[in-house]
Amino acid sequence: MMKNDIPFPTAQYIDPGIPEYANNPLIAALPPINDPISAASLFTKKPHFSREEIYLPSHIRIHAISRLVNSFFVPFSNHILLEQKISALIRQAYLGRNPKEASFKKHLNNCFEKMVRKDLNAYIYDNVSSTALSMSLVGISGSGKSTTLNIILDSYNKTIFHPNFNLIQVPWLKVDCPHDGTLTELCFSIFMALDKRLNTSYFQKFSRGRLGIGKLLTEVANLCLIHAVGLLVIDEFQHMNMAKSGGEKKMVNFLVTLINTIGVSVILVGTPKALPIFASEFRQARRAAGHGNIVWDRIKKDESWDDFLDEIWKYQWLQNAQELTEELRGKLYDLSQGIADITIKLFCLAQARIILLSSDWKKEYITFNLLQDIYDEEFAVVKPMINALKIGDNRSLNEYNDIEIPDIESSLINTFDLMKQNTIAKRSNIVVDESDKPEIAKKAVKSLVDIGVSEDIAESLVKDAISSDPNISLLQIIQASTKSVASLSEDAKKEESSCVRKPKSWNQLSRKDIRKLYSEKTGGMYEVLLSNKLIFPVERFMA
Template sequence: MKKVIAQYREAILPEHRGNPLIEALPPMLDEQEILLAFSHFPPPDEHIRWSGSASVRRHYVDRIKNFRCPQTCYTECYRYLERVIRDGYAARNPLKSSTQQYLHYYADERPDIEPEDGYFHPSADTVTIVGNSGSGKTTMLEQVLGYFPQVIEHTEYKGTIPGVSHQVIWIKVNCPYNASVRDLCESILAMLDNVLGSDTTKPATRNGSLARQIAQKIKSSFLGVLVIDEMQRLKFSRTGGEATLIDFLHEIVDSLGVSLVFCGNHPFEETLSKKLRIARRAESGGFMIISAPGYNTPDWQSFITYLWPLQWTNVETPLTRELNEELFLLSRGNLSVAQLIYRRAQMQVIGSGNEVINKAVLRAAVPPLSARAEDFTDITTFLSAPDPVPGKPDTHRINSVSEAINDDGSESSCLLITGDLTRPQHTELYDKTMDALKSFEDKITRIKYRSVFRSLSAEQENFGRLTAYGLLCTDPSLE
């Protein structure tokens, strides 16, 4: 929880000026400031990379978990949230008499005498964010919410009492599995108690009393936006339980003036579209579909450009177009999966004696459960294809694992890639193989029998005939 003391800034819109709830919010960010605010690039730590033991460097690889490279959708999400929070507070100025009516009367109840500023009229909206699992929508949403303090403490506003002590900007809860209004109310109550640091509120036993209880708690805390994640759990059926929950949530918007954010996986948008009334209101404040970026988009290219230098291998593997394309194909552009593959790839080669990251290593690092998921069934095919297709990446299956020795002498499982000539396949031949590889390119350029190979190739003869020329090595460990 992030709690701050109110610092007031003059509101941009004239109608928002003089409202302590709005003027206490953080300043608006432009596009460049948004990208900087939501970025996090862990430092590689060159000293650890070049002098640290394998076990220590593996720990440093976990820093990739905290890597954040905001996409262009972050700007849109921030704009939506910033707007619905301010708009929701516009009608709830604690210094106005209409807000006092709002605080002391339930739902559509009104006093006999109209307040000096008129009756309370809510101005909140609903934002809906939809995307595939792992597309980064929840991470994006939590980062954007994290820019706003969760609680602002008010003491004095322009020499007067502001009419509010604690302002809760946002809370985030999950949609109940059974679409129960009561379960959701209890989650909201518990979350508000938690962020305010107050004693636990005992939920009322009767639903009507519970509804009044949650309404009063939301009002007194001046909640700005209620975020509900995992909305894909909501599926309308004949029982009507889901419709009841949606009606309750929109009552929060209509009567309490609190903006909502729905966040869910596909096919949540299909669920919403079945009910026109619900669909219209669910996108009143904005609608976003989060999908994996394309290879040639700025989102993917900036992501891989900032991710790739985070290497703790003792060999620097530069980012090439081939490696970039391979990681994109293996992750299908899913940024969280791409991060996981890259992290696993480094874990597998660190301490193996050859810490170069190549295409085969990336393929072997594909997480097995993700490879079997429905969204990634094409990856399984990609990895298990028997023969390479001309013009496409090599697609041999990778499944060879062997034991290696760490720097500290302990044994650990390190990956040895089948058919990968850049790393030894048998530990007993390690020294000889590495010596041969060091001067391999030089030896190739100085080969004396080029005409023999050309003749055999042209005649389509078996290379077994090299024995006749004394050029076939049958036992590399001895010859």
């Protein structure tokens, strides 16, 4: 079934630090075990941000704002905890499956016989001791479960080839439970995930005909063993339809077999709706409570929330960004209830809205009312969940757990519809050969990126240049774009020189600048402001 046209990384063995790990090739080939600081750096993501970009045209700044959605992540203690638990789950699974020992072949023989008999419960030989564990991860939509899992899993190789054992190891496998999922569909998802990872054709082979669920389950178990799968993550587990799957016991029996017989660690991920499943027989199964349940909660309104907002507030493409006040902190928490995904998207959409609608740069800042308007218009679908969180209504949370948080890209596009209608001058109808335009654009973007312009900004500048002149050449595109970038730098320098000045140079500012008045004052500042008619004479008012 294996095709040989895709290379797999060859195992590089390291000393994990303890003898039982070092003696097992499947563990020694994994990356070093992270300490908390290394784990935190694994999660930390910050988007590119340049102050000069705030002077870009409005429609280009919108593209820069969307960086926050995919390139911003602040780690908290629960992220570090999950990374350490997954690290243990993968390595513990391999302790009982050492290819250097005879027990590894016994594992293979046991599974082969079970597959022949199409019965995972069939007794063949004395079962080899399993060291695998399981865990469940429960959290509301948008709490960051899947994102965090993906970051952790991506820190491990997807495949590792061991030449001495002629073995291709799959350290982890993650599948999404299909909507209205059945055990059959779950098996197909696992086959497809293995095919994508190993360039095999298991799905094509086992989806033909009408194979019984018993046959499919034994095939999945067999493949997990022969490909040395260490961890199986089943996401969106609340979609599993127990009635269609033949009942809860059948599902639990399959998962427990993977853990106790095959030696694969299992993580079930879902929303609160999946809690009854997690609290069932699976929780009572041997080793199933090995690493327990993690309830993934929203960000608490404490120092963690303040740190999160302080970090994200730095990324504003507004020309008159204001400081973060306690009122705004409270409003953001009230509207998001500490769900990071909602907060980030609300923050992005608020920036986009004010940039596109403001006619004066001085009005480009986030306000209390702006946040409320964005929430009412773009996040209506999550309001029931937010309200349930506010009042602590767990029963309602179970009803709204499948709500999808609005997609940021489509919301940003919709924001353009709210722009004030401006008269657009008609261009002459010129028929131009556009066959070479994509190639010219690519070359221009590459040239701009090479000189330090971020790719998303470069694409927008090139698009503007081509739109302004359909017959423009590659050199002219680059010249026009670099001129725009240069003018931004000059604007930034002027802004810097006028707004950010050291106290010793305040006497060089204009006469109307309060800093100059302060630097030259000989008496009290009140008298200086009064004599320059910058404040109202309080004495006259009191009289």
